[in-house]
Amino acid sequence: MQETDKDIFEKDAKDYLPVFNRYKIVLDHGEGAYLWDNNGKKYLDFLGGIAVNVLGHDYEPLVTAISEQAKKLIHCSNLYYTQPQADAAAKLVELSGLDKAFFGxxxxxxxxxxxxxxxxxxxxxxxxxxxxxxxxxxxxxxxxxxxxxxxxxxxxxxxxxxxxxxxxxxxxxxxxxxxxxxxxxxxxxxxxxxxxxxxxxxxxxxxxxxxxxxxxxxxxxxxxxxxxxxxxxxxxxxxxxxxx
CATH class of the missing domain: 3.40.640.10 (Type I PLP-dependent aspartate aminotransferase-like (Major domain))
Structure with a gap:
């Protein structure tokens, strides 16, 4: 059962440390450059997760890649090697023209x-x-x-x-x-x-x-x-x- 905005605001106020001032909007899902709130209202997403969501929402190749990786390994510390990390570092070096990549x-x-x-x-x-x-x-x-x-x-x-x-x-x-x-x-x-x-x-x-x-x-x-x-x-x- 989907909770109302009021229920979510009250739950959040009770349990979440209020380190940010937030807009009274409960976002539910997105597609491309658009977002929908808990009440079905549609928005054009100019914020992009503070510029994080470069490829937009529900971008199928990204969703597929995340899903396939999650089925294999959720997390692997830097104590071990993985092919995706080595491939990503090589790609970043190629694209940036710099010598090394570090993941934070x-x-x-x-x-x-x-x-x-x-x-x-x-x-x-x-x-x-x-x-x-x-x-x-x-x-x-x-x-x-x-x-x-x-x-x-x-x-x-x-x-x-x-x-x-x-x-x-x-x-x-x-x-x-x-x-x-x-x-x-x-x-x-x-x-x-x-x-x-x-x-x-x-x-x-x-x-x-x-x-x-x-x-x-x-x-x-x-x-x-x-x-x-x-x-x-x-x-x-x-x-x-x-x-x-």
Missing amino acids: NSGAEANEGAIKIARKYAHQFDPEKSQIITAWDSFHGRTIATLTATGQPKYHEGFGPLPDGFEYVHYNDIEELESMMSEKTAAVMLETIQGEGGVYTPEDNYLKKVRALCDKYHALLIFDEIQAGIGRSGKFFAYEKYGV
């Missing part, structure tokens, strides 16, 4: 891993080479490090003390970035196209100039493409559009 459980975990890689890499040259520069109005995740990397003070409130070593510049302001960088800079971390900040694209040659500054100071350049990547910009990764 969330965008925040991926960014956390990138921050750790940058710090680990910089530490071999100078233990104090730890500065991570990100942009105001950015969003990089909700772990304690990626929360600090997020250039929005409203997300920092109540979680201090935050990790040291993070500083912020205005997106597209290359002069401000240059004034902040030094031999102590481990990495610059930017969304290739800012998402939550208001969908801001990089100005002409901005990312090329950021790349040049990172090279000058032997710092890594981290592109957070959790929202801009995987085909959403017209290229597999948005950075490909900007010649970096």
Whole structure:
């Protein structure tokens, strides 16, 4: 028996930790770019699960692949090898032009891993080479490090003390970035196209100039493409559009 919206709201209020403000809509199912709520009302899905559902809802090849894999293995830790993981890594390397792929459980975990890689890499040259520069109005995740990397003070409130070593510049302001960088800079971390900040694209040659500054100071350049990547910009990764 299908429960009413009121029943679901009451059950949720009783048992679910309220960490998000949510719309009073109970979604039931989707097809392609459309969603239906618990009462049969149809919606055009502009949110896409915060840009997660790139292929839409009930996409048959995806549903079939998930179903077939679920019949074989639901989960396998990184202590073992599987062919799908090896195949997926090879495909990502091919499509990205990068050297290696790492699989995380969330965008925040991926960014956390990138921050750790940058710090680990910089530490071999100078233990104090730890500065991570990100942009105001950015969003990089909700772990304690990626929360600090997020250039929005409203997300920092109540979680201090935050990790040291993070500083912020205005997106597209290359002069401000240059004034902040030094031999102590481990990495610059930017969304290739800012998402939550208001969908801001990089100005002409901005990312090329950021790349040049990172090279000058032997710092890594981290592109957070959790929202801009995987085909959403017209290229597999948005950075490909900007010649970096």
